[in-house]
Amino acid sequence: MILVDDDVFTMLQADAEPLVDDVNSVLRRRLRASAKPVTRKPSKDRDLLPYLTDGRLEAGQVLHWRRRNLQRLHFATITAEGHLRLEDGREFSSPSGAAAAVAGYPYNGLKAWQTAGGQRICDL
Known part of the structure; x- marks a missing residue:
């Protein structure tokens, strides 16, 4: 598990598009990594x-x-x-x-x- 401090989380939230992005998609954009669909179990x-x-x-x-x-x-x-x-x-x-x-x-x-x-x- 990777933990991020409050300052980093605030920066990620500022870059996130509400109701679209999650932490992973924001990090991928910041790191210029290719967009990769994330598969999740139904919640x-x-x-x-x-x-x-x-x-x-x-x-x-x-x-x-x-x-x-x-x-x-x-x-x-x-x-x-x-x-x-x-x-x-x-x-x-x-x-x-x-x-x-x-x-x-x-x-x-x-x-x-x-x-x-x-x-x-x-x-x-």
Whole structure:
């Protein structure tokens, strides 16, 4: 696993085209490497729209992520589109995208974000 610090991640985000690029595509462009399609396994962590549709979550509902070791508490609001909007206004189409933005490294958002009652998304 390769970890990047916050400054490098911020630079990569600045070069990224929203909803199109990932870290790999930005790095390939910066390194002038040939574009190579990335194959990924289908992910269940796309957005929260199915949770909104069946009533497990609601638009406007606030989720939290308590990071005990760091003594930090993060909040995110569910949008009508099934995205998560962080406190700083950044919006992510998946819970894991929001968790990674907060943590600075990949993190399973379905296990991180919880309802006010303490239920993780993956347990809903």
